[in-house]
Amino acid sequence: MKGTDNIFVGKIVAPQGIRGEVRVxxxxxxxxxxxxxxxxxxxxxxGAMHFVRVVPxxxxxxxxIDGVNTRNDAENxxxxxxxxxxxxxxxxxxxxxxxxxxxxxxxxRNGTEIGRVVCFQNFGAGDIxxxxxxxxxxxxxxxxxxxxxxIYAE
Numbered sequence: 001m002k003g004t005d006n007i008f009v010g011k012i013v014a015p016q017g018i019r020g021e022v023r024v025x026x027x028x029x030x031x032x033x034x035x036x037x038x039x040x041x042x043x044x045x046x047g048a049m050h051f052v053r054v055v056p057x058x059x060x061x062x063x064x065i066d067g068v069n070t071r072n073d074a075e076n077x078x079x080x081x082x083x084x085x086x087x088x089x090x091x092x093x094x095x096x097x098x099x100x101x102x103x104x105x106x107x108x109r110n111g112t113e114i115g116r117v118v119c120f121q122n123f124g125a126g127d128i129x130x131x132x133x134x135x136x137x138x139x140x141x142x143x144x145x146x147x148x149x150x151i152y153a154e
Contacts, residue, residue: 004086004100005085005086005087006083006084006085006086007083007084007085007086007089007098007100008027008081008082008083008100009026009027009028009034009037009039009082009083009084010024010025010026010027010028010034010039010061010081010082011024011025011027011079011080011081011082012024012041012074012077012078012079012080012082013025013060013078013079014078015071015074015075015078016062016074017071018070018071019064019069019070019071020064020065020068020069020070020071020073020074021052021062021063021064021074022062022063022064022065022068022074022077023055023060023061023062024049024060024061024062024063024082025059025060026059026060026061027059031054031055031058031059031060031061032051032054032061034049034051034061034063035051037084037088038084038085038088039082039083039084040082040083040084041077041080041081041082041083042080042081043076043077043080044065044077044080044082045066048065048066048067049063049064049065049066049082050063050064050065050066051063052064065077097144099120099127102117102120102129102144102151103117103118103119104116104117104149105117105144105149105150105151106148106149106150106151107129107131107137107142107150107151107152107153108150108151108152108153109137109152109153109154114131114133114135114137114153115131115132115133115135115137116131116132117129117130117131117132117151118130118131118132120139121136126138126139126140127139127140129142129151129153137153138153138154139151139153140154141153141154142154
Protein backbone atom coordinates (compact mmCIF):
# COMPACT_ATOMS: atom_id res chain seq x y z
CA MET A 1 0.00 0.00 0.00
CA LYS A 2 1.07 3.55 -0.54
CA GLY A 3 -0.07 6.97 0.53
CA THR A 4 -0.70 8.51 3.87
CA ASP A 5 -0.97 6.81 7.25
CA ASN A 6 -4.35 8.53 7.81
CA ILE A 7 -7.33 7.36 5.76
CA PHE A 8 -10.32 9.69 5.28
CA VAL A 9 -13.47 7.80 6.31
CA GLY A 10 -16.11 10.44 7.03
CA LYS A 11 -17.13 14.01 7.73
CA ILE A 12 -19.33 15.61 10.36
CA VAL A 13 -22.09 17.31 8.39
CA ALA A 14 -24.52 18.57 11.05
CA PRO A 15 -25.62 18.42 14.66
CA GLN A 16 -28.40 15.96 15.50
CA GLY A 17 -30.85 16.88 18.22
CA ILE A 18 -30.06 18.91 21.34
CA ARG A 19 -27.78 16.53 23.28
CA GLY A 20 -24.61 16.94 21.22
CA GLU A 21 -24.99 14.09 18.77
CA VAL A 22 -23.67 14.62 15.24
CA ARG A 23 -24.56 13.42 11.76
CA VAL A 24 -21.57 11.86 10.01
CA UNK A 25 -21.40 11.25 6.26
CA UNK A 26 -19.48 7.98 5.90
CA UNK A 27 -17.16 6.92 3.11
CA UNK A 28 -16.79 3.33 4.26
CA UNK A 29 -18.26 0.35 2.42
CA UNK A 30 -21.10 0.16 4.96
CA UNK A 31 -22.09 3.00 7.31
CA UNK A 32 -22.29 0.52 10.19
CA UNK A 33 -18.52 -0.05 9.79
CA UNK A 34 -18.20 2.95 12.12
CA UNK A 35 -19.22 0.66 15.01
CA UNK A 36 -15.72 -0.81 14.98
CA UNK A 37 -13.56 2.15 13.92
CA UNK A 38 -11.41 4.30 16.18
CA UNK A 39 -11.83 7.56 14.26
CA UNK A 40 -10.16 10.86 14.96
CA UNK A 41 -10.17 14.40 13.59
CA UNK A 42 -8.66 17.81 14.27
CA UNK A 43 -10.83 18.33 17.34
CA UNK A 44 -11.65 14.71 18.14
CA UNK A 45 -9.30 12.39 20.00
CA UNK A 46 -8.79 8.86 18.74
CA GLY A 47 -11.64 6.72 20.08
CA ALA A 48 -13.69 9.65 21.42
CA MET A 49 -16.48 9.14 18.86
CA HIS A 50 -19.08 6.48 19.54
CA PHE A 51 -21.48 5.03 16.98
CA VAL A 52 -25.16 5.51 17.89
CA ARG A 53 -27.18 4.41 14.83
CA VAL A 54 -27.39 4.40 11.04
CA VAL A 55 -29.83 6.75 9.32
CA PRO A 56 -31.94 4.37 7.15
CA UNK A 57 -31.24 4.27 3.39
CA UNK A 58 -28.29 6.68 3.60
CA UNK A 59 -24.54 6.71 4.14
CA UNK A 60 -25.08 8.80 7.30
CA UNK A 61 -24.69 7.72 10.91
CA UNK A 62 -25.50 9.41 14.18
CA UNK A 63 -22.60 9.53 16.64
CA UNK A 64 -21.82 10.87 20.09
CA ILE A 65 -18.44 12.43 20.90
CA ASP A 66 -16.96 12.48 24.38
CA GLY A 67 -17.31 15.98 25.87
CA VAL A 68 -19.81 17.19 23.25
CA ASN A 69 -23.05 17.60 25.16
CA THR A 70 -25.00 20.41 23.48
CA ARG A 71 -26.22 21.26 20.02
CA ASN A 72 -23.88 24.29 19.99
CA ASP A 73 -20.88 22.06 20.77
CA ALA A 74 -21.92 19.74 17.95
CA GLU A 75 -22.45 22.66 15.54
CA ASN A 76 -18.86 23.75 16.15
CA UNK A 77 -17.67 20.42 14.75
CA UNK A 78 -19.51 20.79 11.42
CA UNK A 79 -17.13 20.07 8.56
CA UNK A 80 -14.64 18.13 10.68
CA UNK A 81 -13.00 15.40 8.60
CA UNK A 82 -12.64 12.00 10.23
CA UNK A 83 -9.79 9.56 9.75
CA UNK A 84 -8.53 6.17 10.84
CA UNK A 85 -4.96 4.89 10.90
CA UNK A 86 -3.98 2.86 7.82
CA UNK A 87 -2.75 0.06 10.09
CA UNK A 88 -6.35 -0.43 11.29
CA UNK A 89 -7.72 -1.17 7.82
CA UNK A 90 -8.83 -4.74 7.22
CA UNK A 91 -6.83 -6.73 4.67
CA UNK A 92 -8.13 -6.65 1.11
CA UNK A 93 -8.53 -9.45 -1.40
CA UNK A 94 -6.67 -9.71 -4.67
CA UNK A 95 -8.17 -7.35 -7.24
CA UNK A 96 -9.61 -5.01 -4.59
CA UNK A 97 -8.29 -1.54 -3.80
CA UNK A 98 -8.67 1.14 -1.23
CA UNK A 99 -9.69 4.33 -3.02
CA UNK A 100 -7.09 6.23 -1.00
CA UNK A 101 -4.40 4.24 -2.83
CA UNK A 102 -5.73 5.31 -6.23
CA UNK A 103 -5.61 9.07 -5.57
CA UNK A 104 -2.95 10.67 -7.74
CA UNK A 105 -2.88 7.87 -10.32
CA UNK A 106 -2.90 8.75 -14.01
CA UNK A 107 -6.08 7.81 -15.90
CA UNK A 108 -5.78 6.63 -19.49
CA ARG A 109 -8.66 6.05 -21.91
CA ASN A 110 -8.18 4.72 -25.44
CA GLY A 111 -4.41 5.15 -25.11
CA THR A 112 -4.63 8.86 -24.16
CA GLU A 113 -3.88 10.28 -20.73
CA ILE A 114 -6.96 12.21 -19.59
CA GLY A 115 -5.97 13.32 -16.08
CA ARG A 116 -5.08 12.31 -12.53
CA VAL A 117 -7.47 11.10 -9.83
CA VAL A 118 -8.12 13.71 -7.14
CA CYS A 119 -11.05 12.00 -5.40
CA PHE A 120 -13.94 9.59 -5.81
CA GLN A 121 -17.65 10.37 -5.87
CA ASN A 122 -20.61 8.04 -5.65
CA PHE A 123 -24.08 9.36 -6.32
CA GLY A 124 -25.70 5.94 -6.09
CA ALA A 125 -24.88 4.37 -9.45
CA GLY A 126 -21.26 3.42 -8.77
CA ASP A 127 -17.89 4.95 -8.08
CA ILE A 128 -16.80 7.88 -10.22
CA UNK A 129 -13.24 9.17 -10.41
CA UNK A 130 -12.97 12.94 -10.30
CA UNK A 131 -9.91 14.07 -12.23
CA UNK A 132 -7.66 17.10 -11.77
CA UNK A 133 -9.18 18.68 -14.88
CA UNK A 134 -12.73 18.42 -13.48
CA UNK A 135 -13.74 15.49 -15.67
CA UNK A 136 -15.72 12.68 -14.04
CA UNK A 137 -14.98 9.12 -15.21
CA UNK A 138 -16.74 5.90 -14.19
CA UNK A 139 -14.49 3.51 -12.29
CA UNK A 140 -16.56 0.48 -13.30
CA UNK A 141 -14.56 -1.77 -15.60
CA UNK A 142 -11.33 0.15 -15.03
CA UNK A 143 -8.03 -1.74 -14.80
CA UNK A 144 -5.51 -0.66 -12.17
CA UNK A 145 -1.77 -1.04 -12.73
CA UNK A 146 0.22 -0.21 -9.59
CA UNK A 147 3.51 -0.83 -11.44
CA UNK A 148 2.90 2.12 -13.76
CA UNK A 149 0.64 4.08 -11.39
CA UNK A 150 -2.06 4.03 -14.09
CA ILE A 151 -5.78 3.38 -14.23
CA TYR A 152 -7.08 2.29 -17.63
CA ALA A 153 -10.69 3.48 -17.94
CA GLU A 154 -13.26 2.16 -20.37
